[in-house]
Amino acid sequence: MIQLIYVSQHKSLSFQEAQQILNNSFAKNKTLDMGGVLIYAEGHFIQCLEGDDTLIEETFKKIKKDTRHENIVEIAKDKIEQRSFDGWNMSLVNERGFNSIVKKYCDNETFNPYFMSKETILTLLQEITKVM
């Protein structure tokens, strides 16, 4: 099993577009027993995918080709024995009032997950999933 974390950007995603990405991902990942988290916050997607190595690699190949986001940067890919996240979680942070959590991870009011370590991203995602 592997855990893959990446960050990407979409500066002007409509609520409907974001909702569609989240809903489709939820449906697909569930059938493939892939878990993790997908959040959209301050113009950035942060996604952690957990599951079978090949399935994750194949899904990430598709995600990288998806024109609905850009500047896709892999933060970490590790072999894991146990999942960090239960099932599949996702959230539009801006829509769900998690801004207070995201604010804690801002530097000078700027949210820039590209500069965060894997550990910091995992802590942020854990914090968000706890209140989902």
Ligand SMILES: Cc1cc2nc3c(=O)[nH]c(=O)nc-3n(C[C@H](O)[C@H](O)[C@H](O)COP(=O)(O)O)c2cc1C
């Ligand atoms: C930010 C973002 C996250 C995505 N996450 C997933 C995902 O977790 N699982 C998934 O199947 N597709 C995800 N997608 C959609 C894929 O990029 C792609 O559209 C989809 O897998 C196409 O599947 P198909 O080739 O089977 O139609 C995501 C897209 C974006 C923009």
